[in-house]
Amino acid sequence: MNLTLKVWRQKSTRHKGAFEVHKVTANEHMSFLEMMDVLNEQLIQEKKEPVAFEHDCREGICGACSMVINGQPHGPQSGTTTCQLHMRQFKDGDIIAVEPFRAKAFPIVKDLVVDRSAFDRIIQSGGFISVNTGQAVDGNSIPIEKDLAGKAFDAATCIGCGACVAACPNASAMLFTAAKVSHLNLLPQGEVESNQRVLNMVSQMDEEGFGMCSNVTACEAECPKEISVENIARMNRDYISANFSSEKTV
Ligand code: SF4
Ligand code: FES
Numbered sequence: 001m002n003l004t005l006k007v008w009r010q011k012s013t014r015h016k017g018a019f020e021v022h023k024v025t026a027n028e029h030m031s032f033l034e035m036m037d038v039l040n041e042q043l044i045q046e047k048k049e050p051v052a053f054e055h056d057c058r059e060g061i062c063g064a065c066s067m068v069i070n071g072q073p074h075g076p077q078s079g080t081t082t083c084q085l086h087m088r089q090f091k092d093g094d095i096i097a098v099e100p101f102r103a104k105a106f107p108i109v110k111d112l113v114v115d116r117s118a119f120d121r122i123i124q125s126g127g128f129i130s131v132n133t134g135q136a137v138d139g140n141s142i143p144i145e146k147d148l149a150g151k152a153f154d155a156a157t158c159i160g161c162g163a164c165v166a167a168c169p170n171a172s173a174m175l176f177t178a179a180k181v182s183h184l185n186l187l188p189q190g191e192v193e194s195n196q197r198v199l200n201m202v203s204q205m206d207e208e209g210f211g212m213c214s215n216v217t218a219c220e221a222e223c224p225k226e227i228s229v230e231n232i233a234r235m236n237r238d239y240i241s242a243n244f245s246s247e248k249t250v
Helices: 032-045 117-124 146-156 163-167 174-185 194-207 218-222 230-243
Strands: 002-009 018-025 095-099 108-110
Touching: 002 032, 018 032, 117 174, 117 194, 146 174, 163 174, 163 218, 174 194, 174 218, 174 230, 194 230
Parallel strands: 002 095
Antiparallel strands: 002 018
C-alpha cells in the first residue's frame, strides 16, 4: 500500500514544530511502528534525520508508543496501542497524520516524543504501599473478595501511556490517576494508606498542570486498556471521604 504521511517534526521543546510530508510504501501485515521504521530507513538513506518516536516492548505492555494518529491517540482501533495497530486498518492511498500527544503537562521533547515524567511524579506521591513486607508472602494468605480483586486487577492494567490525557479536551489526567489510586485502595494491603494516597496523588496531579475532568469520557474511549471511568467516580468518592477523615495526613 502506498501512503502519504504527514508527520509532526520539532527539533526540541524550544523550537516551533510543523508537519512534514513523506511518501511511504507499507504492507498490511506491518504494525504501525514497523511502518514508521520503514519511513526512518528511507530518511536515513536520504541522509535526513529520522523521526524520533518512543517505543519499547512493541507488545502493548510498556505504554511508550505515544502518538496521535489521524486525531486519535493510538489510532483508529479501540483497545489497541500504536505498536499493536496493524496497517490493515488503513487502505492504499490513505493520508495519515501523525502527531505527538498534546498537553501542557507533556512538553514535546522532539518530534513525536513527549516528556511524561509528570506521571512518574504522581506515582511517587502515593502509588505505592509503604510497609516492610520481609519475605514475599503467599498470594493466598490474604483472602480478597472476587469482585474487588477483579476491579483492582482491571485498574492495574493501566500502562501509563497518557492517551487519556491526549484525548481529553481539558488534558485531564483523572483516568490515569484514578486507575493508580484504585488498584491499591481497593485491596486490603492498600487500605491503611488510602486517605493519604488519594489526597497526595490528586494534589500532585493538580500541581503538574493537568486540567479538570468535565465528564466528556473521551479518556475511556481512547484508552488502549479500556480503563473504565468508574475509577474516576471511585477516586472522587475516596477524595471527598479522605478530606472529612480524622486521619487526614498530607
Ligand atoms: S488510563 Fe488508559 S489511556 Fe490513561 S494512561 Fe492508563 S492505559 Fe493509558
Ligand atoms: S511499545 Fe510498549 S506499549 Fe507500545
